[in-house]
Amino acid sequence: MRTIYVQLPQGGYPIHIGSGLYSQLPNFIHDLGWDEHRPLMVIADSHVAPLYGEKVVQPLDEAGYQVSLVTFPAGEHSKSSSTLEKLTEECIRAGLDRNGAILALGGGVTGDLAGFLAASYMRGIPFIQLPTTLLAHDSSVGGKVGINHSLGKNMLGAFHQPSLVVFDTDTLITLPRREVVSGFAEVVKHALIYDDSFAKWLLDHHVQLNDLHSEYIAEAIARGCQVKADVVALDEREHGLRAILNYGHTMGHALEAISDYTYAHGEAVSIGMVGASLLGEKLRTARNVHHYTKEILAAFSLPTSFSGPWSNKQLVELMRRDKKALGGSLTFVLPKGIGEVVIQHDVQEEVVSEVLQELRGGV
Ligand code: NAD
Ligand code: ZN
Structure with a gap:
């Protein structure tokens, strides 16, 4: 234990x-x-x-x-x-x-x-x-x-x-397989926002983890909980830092809602994290994170692109209404590197639309 x-x-x-x-x-x-x-x-x-x-x-x-x-x-x-x-x-x-x-x-x-x-x-x-x-x-x-x-x-x-x-x-x-896969998205999220050595460990052991090998799963859960515990201890009521836990969620929530929950939460967050990594590279908050983000999510069979009849405009509108967005401006948690993120307000709609375009049907 x-x-x-x-x-x-x-x-x-x-x-x-x-x-x-x-x-x-x-x-x-x-x-x-x-x-x-x-x-x-x-x-x-x-x-x-x-x-x-x-x-x-x-x-x-x-x-x-x-x-x-x-x-x-x-x-x-x-x-x-x-x-x-x-x-x-x-x-x-x-x-x-x-x-x-x-x-x-x-x-x-x-x-x-x-x-x-x-x-x-x-x-x-x-x-x-x-x-x-x-x-x-x-x-x-x-x-x-x-x-x-x-x-x-x-x-x-x-x-x-x-x-x-x-x-x-x-x-x-x-637990049904799809729920297992969806759950891995939040495990990977905890690594990507706070702990690069955890991200490396997840990638190195994805085979055992996908097989639900009990020792490895317990380790992954414990390290994920440790990140959450650390962040919550520093900012219990989300006055600042705690918002980093929403990595991948601005785009993820929009996809979940627009698909009427056809995307499971973790699947949508996975696509949202790939989107955030692309956005981070475009806005120069980070370099060389996009490829790695896709690699680690794909190792857990998580989706890294999407398809659907919705326009970029519709998706952006939903992102503006996200509970975390203030006054309708677009706010994203963006990577600074692997294991480190930054909160970015007032992101321009054009850049978000470019990213959405690249996320469609594979990048
Ligand atoms: P869930 O609780 O609906 O569980 C998914 C499905 O798996 C359900 O059908 C459930 O009956 C079934 N199930 C659960 N455990 C099982 C098991 N061991 N064996 C077989 N079947 C099992 O959904 P979830 O994905 O666990 O959670 C999603 C919810 O969590 C959302 O409502 C989301 O908003 C919320 N959430 C809350 C926070 C928070 O900080 N409070 C953070 C992330 C997500
Ligand atoms: Zn979540």
Whole structure:
């Protein structure tokens, strides 16, 4: 087992990563100082609950905790106020009081939704993240939780840090291949923004990683979480530095939205990172990053170009509306080199259109 600590002024929390960790949950929870009188509510989606619900509930039950499990339909559409309402009702009916805690068992959808429930239920109760997707090594750390609105993604949310993150890597065995590939995009992102030696390591070991070799996967998750933990520790509420975590996301979010989520999040972010590398070379924030960016993403079978009927203008309009854009100006996280990025405001539309053109159907 590897353990990373997220250091925050109000205390911070550990992230445990390894195989067979659910059996140790009672010990981890005990280490938080939570005794058996704290009622626990496990929340999981309809795919994850039958696979891992019992594996989480049983050891806690045996250790004397009062633990219940509730489920909701899998998918991004459940990150909604109507699901939040239903889960709230389940918590009230189960007698979850202010002494209670929530365990979010699943991918980023579950973490964001159950985390937001924890942030708002009775004005906030503690929660634990139990990520089961590779992507969730990113979303489970850092305390951003929330739900979507029909007019925009993540429009209602909060900063609510988990008390503990336990990533049992055994769960990745059942994860559909496309979700695995999509998750690698965020792993690569963490390397490209902050740690060139991690990027080199990923490229050197892509064969073992693609095979989900448990030792290598645990290492990749731990190093990715370390980057996230470091960045969040320096800027918990995104006043500045934390925005570098949006590398590839300005273009990525536009592609996700315009394709009506036909692109998985990581696929869109992958294309967005290739776009950012091209943009960086054109705007001279970096040299010789484009080829490397494509090489490392392709090693994980991630897309590096796109095709679709949408005009550059439509895509640029979406980028202007990105939550991170201020006053409609185009803001991008751009590479300075491998393992280093810079935030660039007021990027000219013409250059972005040139890049989009080059990204179409292969560069
Ligand atoms: P997800 O939670 O929908 O999981 C993807 C699919 O895999 C779902 O169908 C799920 O049921 C299934 N699944 C999950 N674990 C499984 C397992 N071990 N075996 C079999 N099936 C499994 O999506 P995701 O890709 O994990 O997360 C995407 C969400 O994360 C988005 O809503 C995004 O906005 C959010 N996100 C949040 C942050 C943050 O900082 N809060 C960061 C990045 C992404
Ligand atoms: Zn992302």
